[in-house]
Amino acid sequence: MSALVWFRSDLRGVWHSPLTYAVANHQTVTAVFFITPQQWQHYGLAPIKLDLLVRRLLQLKQELADKGVCLNIMQVADFAAIPEKLKAICTEQRITHLYLNAEYELDERRRDQKVKALLAEQGIVTGIFHDTCMVRPDQQLNKEGKPYKVFTPYFNQWLAHLRNDLPHSQPWQAVQLTLSLPEALLDSDNSIQRYMQNADEMGWPAASSALDEKIDDFLTDAVSRYAQSRDFPAQHGSSGLSPYLSIGAVAPRQLAHSMLIRFGEAMLDGSGGAHVWLRELAWRDFYRYVMFHFPHLCMHRCFIEKYDAFNWCDDRNLFDAWCQGQTGYPIVDAAMRCLNATGWMHNRLRMIVASFLCKHLLLPWRWGEEYFMSRLIDGDFASNNGGWQWSASVGTDAAPYFRIFNPTTQGQRYDPDGEFLLQWLPELKTVPKKHLHEPQKWQAASSLNYPPPIVEHKQAVSSTKERFGQFLDMHKKAT
Ligand SMILES: Cc1cc2nc3c(=O)[nH]c(=O)nc-3n(C[C@H](O)[C@H](O)[C@H](O)COP(=O)(O)OP(=O)(O)OC[C@H]3O[C@@H](n4cnc5c(N)ncnc54)[C@H](O)[C@@H]3O)c2cc1C
CATH class of the missing domain: 3.40.50.620 (HUPs)
Structure with missing residues (x-):
């Protein structure tokens, strides 16, 4: 056989x-x-x-x-x-x-x-x-026998499942005699060379040994600081494993196993770095779970279906400025330029630029979703779709539409010295550090080669709230 x-x-x-x-x-x-x-x-x-x-x-x-x-x-x-x-x-x-x-x-x-x-x-x-997941998506339903729509109760049950089925080592079985398929059925391996860009030196090795080392380094050291440092782009406090999870070079249960060896069952509780990190891995599972139970997500539809009819703007010039990191909001522009140059963006920055696209520019979240997929080394349908729908307030656990990230205060909080920002916007190096995130304080008087803010923050926020408010009123009347 x-x-x-x-x-x-x-x-x-x-x-x-x-x-x-x-x-x-x-x-x-x-x-x-x-x-x-x-x-x-x-x-x-x-x-x-x-x-x-x-x-x-x-x-x-x-x-x-x-x-x-x-x-x-x-x-x-x-x-x-x-x-x-x-x-x-x-x-x-x-x-x-x-x-x-x-x-x-x-x-x-x-x-x-x-x-x-x-x-x-x-x-x-x-x-x-x-x-593919740490816990199978078809294993979890709420007390009413329905799929969870909110992360926290899902996570609590997810932890219980994991506790009952902790991952044990899976050693390699006996060596095999194997079949090679006949040439007629095969296409030459050369056909895949055209996809290779030699990005190895950018820090994304493909060999298992290098990947094991990456996991080991993170779990022996950085994970203990993860809870404090994961939100600060300049601190490189996260694992950088998403590209590998997205192609399955590493299995989620393999990571849980590695944590189990180091931290024991303590990783299932508390507020330590290992637990906080485990929770992030659960977000990955959650977005797959939601996609499994609500397949309309795979059809370019909103999780909250009424928002399919929301009237987003369609200004391609605004979109181009966002894509190119030319919005005049330094933290947004630095993040987008980093993405364009490296194929990578820190999670906090993903949230900031996604919120900016949807809530300041009122552009369709699907444009951002598509652009991310076309650039990200870890592009993954479920996580990307989940992240974008969350940011646009049309998805699971969505922040209410009136909660809008302020790019200035986000920048001041998560990149206070502009360390990340100046890496990508060196033209701002003469701006006093304390004002780096406040372009309105220096932009008018400056001769810097940097664009003025593309929209005014307060005005953008108020018209977004108005647009969402009107939409919800109309929807209420119609139903
Ligand atoms: C708008 C938006 C788009 C996103 N697009 C993608 C995407 O295409 N592919 C992708 O893998 N992640 C995506 N994310 C989630 C998150 O930004 C990345 O998983 C994270 O930045 C990867 O860095 P890391 O491996 O160092 O994460 P760590 O902080 O080390 O986390 C460990 C792992 O947990 C998972 N994880 C962490 N945060 C999240 C999250 N919020 N949602 C789902 N899984 C998470 C990832 O698999 C990650 O590798 C997106 C988030 C947002 C807000």
Whole structure:
């Protein structure tokens, strides 16, 4: 009996249940990954993310080969082509079982249903595992038997699940004799070289050993300061693991396991760095959970459905200024220039620029969501969509529309000395530090090569509140 393991957004050779199970239960195991250029284009994925994905894929191929499993990298246009391709592989190789990790996005679920049905017609069994989240999204419902819509009660139950099912080590099973697929079925690995940008030197290594070191460094040192430092962009207080979680180079339960070894069950309680960090990992699970239970989120719709009819502005000039970091609000501009140059943005800054786009410029949150995906190395549909809907006050746990981030006070609080800001806006180095975040104090009199504020803060806030207020009134009358 031969098995095929289909790798998707789980590009790792450990903490990988489909692989572990296949190796333990089948005489021969082979693995496959599909490059899907048109799908990636349709999703608008950032070149820097594809670069990491492809570099990771090549590392994984080597790491699996060292353990006797051949990873076959194949190219098809998009998801639609995959069911037939898998059928051809399974028939050709007399494969009896396909194993995979569930993905919860709607297109992905539909693709997997088609694969399962088509293979079942051939008598091939599809085994689905759930390593993508720390706690499976179909395991949690509230007392009324409905999905949670708010994070805190979800998190409390999530902790209880984790406590009952703490992740234990998953050692590698016996080395395998594996199948390599015939050339006719394979596309050359060279076709993936075009995605590579050589971003390694930007601090995103793809080898498992380097990633283990990154996790180790964070958990032995920075995590203890995480609760205090995570909100300050200049302090590099967070783990920087989101790019790896997004392609599955690391598994959430693997991280929980590493924490368990160091902090024991104390990580499940209290206010220490490990617990605070665990809570952030739970946010990742939560956004996947919500997407799983409310699939309309995958159709460009708002979680709070009435907001689908909200009348956002459509001023492309304002949007361009935001994208290019030319709004005249230093913290917003520094964050956007950092994103454009590096493919990365700190979480606090994501919240500030997202709020600015939706609440100061009144531009559609979907524009921001799309722009982030096209630039972020960790672009991830569920977390990105969740973050944007939260910022626009149209999603789960949404801040009420009248709570609007003030870019000046946010900057003063989280980058008080302008350390982060000056890294990206060196033209402001002559501005007195105490006024860096207050362009209205120096802009008019300055000859700096820096734009004036694109909107006036108080005015923008008041027209946003008015627009939301009117919308809600109208909606109330209509229903
Ligand atoms: C508008 C907006 C868009 C976002 N887009 C993305 C995205 O495309 N991809 C992405 O991975 N995250 C996204 N986030 C969430 C968050 O900003 C990043 O996960 C975080 O900055 C990653 O840095 P880190 O790995 O150092 O995080 P840490 O602080 O070390 O946190 C550990 C892990 O927890 C998860 N996490 C932390 N915060 C959040 C959060 N608020 N929501 C969901 N998961 C979280 C991430 O997987 C992260 O790697 C977005 C947030 C906002 C406000």
